[in-house]
Amino acid sequence: MRVWYRVIYGDTDCGGVMYYGNYLRLFEIGRTELLRSAGLTYRQIEEGRGLILPVVEVQVRYKAPARYDDLLAIETRLAEVRPHRVRFEYLVSSEEGRLLATGHTVHAPVNREGRLTRFPEDLLTALQKICR
Amino acid sequence: MRVWYRVIYGDTDCGGVMYYGNYLRLFEIGRTELLRSAGLTYRQIEEGRGLILPVVEVQVRYKAPARYDDLLAIETRLAEVRPHRVRFEYLVSSEEGRLLATGHTVHAPVNREGRLTRFPEDLLTALQKICR
Amino acid sequence: MRVWYRVIYGDTDCGGVMYYGNYLRLFEIGRTELLRSAGLTYRQIEEGRGLILPVVEVQVRYKAPARYDDLLAIETRLAEVRPHRVRFEYLVSSEEGRLLATGHTVHAPVNREGRLTRFPEDLLTALQKICR
Amino acid sequence: MRVWYRVIYGDTDCGGVMYYGNYLRLFEIGRTELLRSAGLTYRQIEEGRGLILPVVEVQVRYKAPARYDDLLAIETRLAEVRPHRVRFEYLVSSEEGRLLATGHTVHAPVNREGRLTRFPEDLLTALQKICR
Numbered sequence: 001m002r003v004w005y006r007v008i009y010g011d012t013d014c015g016g017v018m019y020y021g022n023y024l025r026l027f028e029i030g031r032t033e034l035l036r037s038a039g040l041t042y043r044q045i046e047e048g049r050g051l052i053l054p055v056v057e058v059q060v061r062y063k064a065p066a067r068y069d070d071l072l073a074i075e076t077r078l079a080e081v082r083p084h085r086v087r088f089e090y091l092v093s094s095e096e097g098r099l100l101a102t103g104h105t106v107h108a109p110v111n112r113e114g115r116l117t118r119f120p121e122d123l124l125t126a127l128q129k130i131c132r
Numbered sequence: 133m134r135v136w137y138r139v140i141y142g143d144t145d146c147g148g149v150m151y152y153g154n155y156l157r158l159f160e161i162g163r164t165e166l167l168r169s170a171g172l173t174y175r176q177i178e179e180g181r182g183l184i185l186p187v188v189e190v191q192v193r194y195k196a197p198a199r200y201d202d203l204l205a206i207e208t209r210l211a212e213v214r215p216h217r218v219r220f221e222y223l224v225s226s227e228e229g230r231l232l233a234t235g236h237t238v239h240a241p242v243n244r245e246g247r248l249t250r251f252p253e254d255l256l257t258a259l260q261k262i263c264r
Numbered sequence: 265m266r267v268w269y270r271v272i273y274g275d276t277d278c279g280g281v282m283y284y285g286n287y288l289r290l291f292e293i294g295r296t297e298l299l300r301s302a303g304l305t306y307r308q309i310e311e312g313r314g315l316i317l318p319v320v321e322v323q324v325r326y327k328a329p330a331r332y333d334d335l336l337a338i339e340t341r342l343a344e345v346r347p348h349r350v351r352f353e354y355l356v357s358s359e360e361g362r363l364l365a366t367g368h369t370v371h372a373p374v375n376r377e378g379r380l381t382r383f384p385e386d387l388l389t390a391l392q393k394i395c396r
Numbered sequence: 397m398r399v400w401y402r403v404i405y406g407d408t409d410c411g412g413v414m415y416y417g418n419y420l421r422l423f424e425i426g427r428t429e430l431l432r433s434a435g436l437t438y439r440q441i442e443e444g445r446g447l448i449l450p451v452v453e454v455q456v457r458y459k460a461p462a463r464y465d466d467l468l469a470i471e472t473r474l475a476e477v478r479p480h481r482v483r484f485e486y487l488v489s490s491e492e493g494r495l496l497a498t499g500h501t502v503h504a505p506v507n508r509e510g511r512l513t514r515f516p517e518d519l520l521t522a523l524q525k526i527c528r
Contacts, residue, residue, distance in 0.1 A: 009151060020454060057456065060453065160406055174465065187284045278411075
């Protein structure tokens with residue numbers, strides 16, 4: 001799924017480009033909107049089921065800089081769904097289609113007691129439907 | 133009380149200076165360390181007493197820019213303590229003593245139910261000792 | 265003018281609400297899009313004219329917290345235009361119309377040498393058209 | 397080299413822990429202070445030599461959460477120095493020595509024209525001295 005994001009001053013740094021850490025905000029937007037488009041929200045998952053989905057791993061490869069006021073495309077897909085982890089993959093591109101960054105995040109479900117757990121069956125099924 | 137802060141890339145923007153919103157991070161550092169120096173921590177206030185101290189007002193006046201790798205002095209004082217609100221005042225200066233920004237925050241105690249409340253007597257007394 | 269903003273995890277803090285400093289990001293989005301809707305962009309002003317518009321003052325009053333995944337309305341108006349300063353005013357509300365925060369910023373034009381200057385006549389006229 | 401960092405409200409998110417993107421701020425602090433301890437500063441490298449050192453890759457593995465007011469140890473080493481790239485490795489631990497996160501960044505020197513280049517000989521030698 002693709003969402004658009006406009007780079008603000010607050011995203012950039014004195015090198016004139018988007019700060020490298022702020023791509024992780026883009027990734028968050030990407031996966032949140034991908035889940036929402038499938039009828040799932042983090043808020044529901046967390047409040048309704050007492051599950052949180054912390055990031056256990058992130059990787060970013062920076063290909064070309066994003067600059068102030070650029071309109072960026074964030075493309076997100078759910079690349080892997082397993083009972084105890086999911087993996088999202090991201091592409092960030094300029095409005096003209098130039099690839100700026102790629103990355104992935106891995107998330108593991110954790111219960112209210114802070115222990116690693118498995119996705120309940122219905123949620124697992126819902127996630128597998130998004131996965132491709 | 134004075135604390136020192138080193139400006140990182142992530143604090144700056146493409147204008148080459150510290151992003152205006154990030155001064156509110158400096159203010160947070162200033163008031164946290166002022167309280168700590170008096171033996172009080174936010175964490176204790178919140179966990180021990182079930183009080184939170186949300187900001188109800190902030191003002192900043194920007195006099196001169198802070199730049200990457202500058203070492204900044206944050207001077208904080210507790211300027212006013214009343215049963216239902218406190219006011220902190222801040223000065224941000226360069227290492228050489230040039231004034232970069234001034235500001236204040238006003239905080240009001242809120243209880244676990246999310247209602248405005250008054251500081252308990254002993255905490256009020258402790259805050260008044262810091263106030264000058 | 266009104267723009268919408270979805271609160272992400274990265275905007276919130278461990279108090280469960282949007283971090284107070286991040287409202288200044290919302291204000292930036294508000295004034296940028298107000299100018300854009302009038303055919304002006306910061307990037308053009310800066311690159312085309314060699315002017316920057318640093319913030320010299322900001323104030324925020326926090327009325328009620330914004331929470332994760334809330335959809336916020338940012339309403340911005342240009343409240344004052346003078347040759348050497350402009351003032352923007354902001355209202356941040358929940359999707360249901362509850363007022364969450366109000367604020368203003370004051371900006372002063374600075375030239376390439378870093379000196380305070382006046383807006384050129386045509387830009388002043390363009391800004392006055394947006395002002396109401 | 398080890399530097400200490402105190403987690404502020406502005407670093408955390410509504411999950412009650414440090415936001416995953418903010419570890420990249422910690423990594424920046426770590427490598428900056430490692431270079432400074434060896435007599436090198438980013439500012440000198442950039443202003444004096446016209447080189448910038450953009451991040452081309454970052455990876456983080458999150459082991460355990462960092463919480464508000466935690467005092468974190470950031471340990472950084474320069475793990476690899478080659479003419480056209482350097483690699484830093486990071487360990488973030490709690491005050492008590494519990495490992496919270498590990499990661500690395502890869503940086504490639506870029507000249508004023510925005511092209512990939514090689515480190516000049518003297519800088520390469522200086523970097524190799526830090527590498528272990």
